[in-house]
Amino acid sequence: MFHILKLLLPAVIPSWRFFDVIAPSPRIQFALLNSANAPSDNDYEWCEFRPRPAHLSFLQMLGRMFWNPERNESLFLVSCAERIVQQPTQHSEDEILKRIIAELKTNHSDSTGETTHLQFRLLLVQRQDSRLQQQVVFHSRIQSLSTQDKT
Amino acid sequence: MNFDDAVRLTEILLGFAFAQQSIEHFKSFPNEQRLFIPRFVLAVLLMIGFQTAWVAGLLFLSGLAMLHRFQGPYNGGSDRMSLLVLFCLCLVYLAPTQRWQEIAFGYLALQLVFSYFFSGWVKIVNPEWRSGRALCDVFQFSVYPASESLRQWSKSPRVLFVMAWGVMVFELIFPLLLLSRISLVIALIVAAGFHFANACLFGLNRFFWIWISAYPSILWFQLRFITAN
Numbered sequence: 001m002f003h004i005l006k007l008l009l010p011a012v013i014p015s016w017r018f019f020d021v022i023a024p025s026p027r028i029q030f031a032l033l034n035s036a037n038a039p040s041d042n043d044y045e046w047c048e049f050r051p052r053p054a055h056l057s058f059l060q061m062l063g064r065m066f067w068n069p070e071r072n073e074s075l076f077l078v079s080c081a082e083r084i085v086q087q088p089t090q091h092s093e094d095e096i097l098k099r100i101i102a103e104l105k106t107n108h109s110d111s112t113g114e115t116t117h118l119q120f121r122l123l124l125v126q127r128q129d130s131r132l133q134q135q136v137v138f139h140s141r142i143q144s145l146s147t148q149d150k151t
Numbered sequence: 152m153n154f155d156d157a158v159r160l161t162e163i164l165l166g167f168a169f170a171q172q173s174i175e176h177f178k179s180f181p182n183e184q185r186l187f188i189p190r191f192v193l194a195v196l197l198m199i200g201f202q203t204a205w206v207a208g209l210l211f212l213s214g215l216a217m218l219h220r221f222q223g224p225y226n227g228g229s230d231r232m233s234l235l236v237l238f239c240l241c242l243v244y245l246a247p248t249q250r251w252q253e254i255a256f257g258y259l260a261l262q263l264v265f266s267y268f269f270s271g272w273v274k275i276v277n278p279e280w281r282s283g284r285a286l287c288d289v290f291q292f293s294v295y296p297a298s299e300s301l302r303q304w305s306k307s308p309r310v311l312f313v314m315a316w317g318v319m320v321f322e323l324i325f326p327l328l329l330l331s332r333i334s335l336v337i338a339l340i341v342a343a344g345f346h347f348a349n350a351c352l353f354g355l356n357r358f359f360w361i362w363i364s365a366y367p368s369i370l371w372f373q374l375r376f377i378t379a380n
Contacts, residue, residue, distance in 0.1 A: 003219075004215055004218055004219055007218040007219075007222075007223055007224075008215065008218060008234065010231060011224075011230075011231040011232075011234035011235050011238070012234065012235055012238050014231055014232075014235065014262065014265070014266070015269070016265055016266045016268075016269040016270050016273075017269070017270070017273045018228060018270045018273075019270070019274065019285070019289070020273035020274065020277060021277060021279070021285075022279070022285050022288040022289055022293060025292050025293045025294050026294070027294075051299075052296065052297060052298055052299055053297075053298045053299070054298060054299045054300060055298050055299070055300040056297055056298040056300075058351070061297070061350075061351040062351075064297075064350070064351075064354060064356055065347075065350055065351075065356045065359065066171060066356070067174075067175065068175065068354060068356045068357075069175035069176070069178070069179070071297065071354035071356075072175060072225070072226055072354075072356075072357065073179075074294075075226060075227070075294075075354070075355075076221065076225050076226065078294050079223065079224075079225075079227060083222075083223070089222070091222045092222070095221075098180070102180070125292045126292070127288055127291070127292060132291070132292055
């Protein structure tokens with residue numbers, strides 16, 4: 001109960017600090033694996049999860065005013081990634097793994113091939129002077145693709 | 152706009168915003184459907200004005216369930232604004248007298264003003280916002296641009312400098328625009344246009360619908376407390 005009140009308080013007494021600083025920006029990348037044993041980072045082919053479209057027409061933007069579930073889910077996953085960077089929690093890691101697996105099974109079932117497991121990592125992108133830098137800050141546990149959380 | 156009309160219009164706009172949010176979860180995981188299908192039904196009931204006090208109370212409980220399910224807001228600021236509008240509406244229904252009802256609804260109006268003013272304040276005290284660099288960063292590497300082609304905007308620093316100052320100045324002077332009816336109406340149209348642009352460029356559609364649901368409170372507040380003779 002106390003936890004819910006702690007989550008509710010910023011809503012009823014907001015700080016309204018939108019975009020006060022442009023913080024390092026998280027990216028979610030995943031790799032499909034053939035086993036539960038993790039080789040080194042470089043042995044994987046890391047793919048960006050749900051890359052944004054190259055271009056959106058004004059009509060598509062208008063449509064997204066009413067129907068935008070994928071984008072809103074991606075923004076939720078950004079929140080989960082930010083929570084992991086601040087303080088890793090099982091909930092945030094589970095949410096990201098669950099949604100990557102669901103996306104793979106729904107839209108990319110052919111690309112999973114013989115792979116049996118999945119891992120994701122978080123990159124932080126930030127500007128250092130005039131150059132962009134990225135740094136890997138988190139690796140998830142290795143999750144079997146066959147144990148998708150149905151809840 | 153009198154108090155009852157403003158509250159009723161808030162119910163309709165809030166119901167629409169919740170219905171739109173809920174529909175987006177209809178094809179999601181079963182435990183999300185269990186939260187959002189009832190929420191959609193409640194949102195429709197709020198829109199048509201059926202037992203609004205009970206319905207708003209149940210929507211508030213579903214908002215708490217969402218906080219628990221997602222361990223925080225699903226959609227950041229827009230979920231927080233949703234809870235704030237709902238919280239104030241529930242206080243209006245629970246308030247024992249007209250005066251307390253007005254205080255509860257007035258709190259929503261004040262928070263709406265703060266949402267613009269403090270957003271402007273935290274930007275203008277930051278040198279990166281004043282130089283236009285922060286808005287370049289938003290387009291260059293933040294997660295917000297809705298398409299890759301929008302990242303090209305970061306190569307137009309002069310345009311972004313003007314846009315950054317336009318946003319900061321508008322947000323900071325928003326409270327002053329309450330001083331006359333016409334300036335407030337124009338301010339709300341500009342603000343809605345700002346949220347619409349954010350929805351198009353950054354995919355923040357939920358912010359648009361939920362922020363305009365709070366606009367009736369400020370229209371009522373101005374007539375009641377600022378321009379009233």
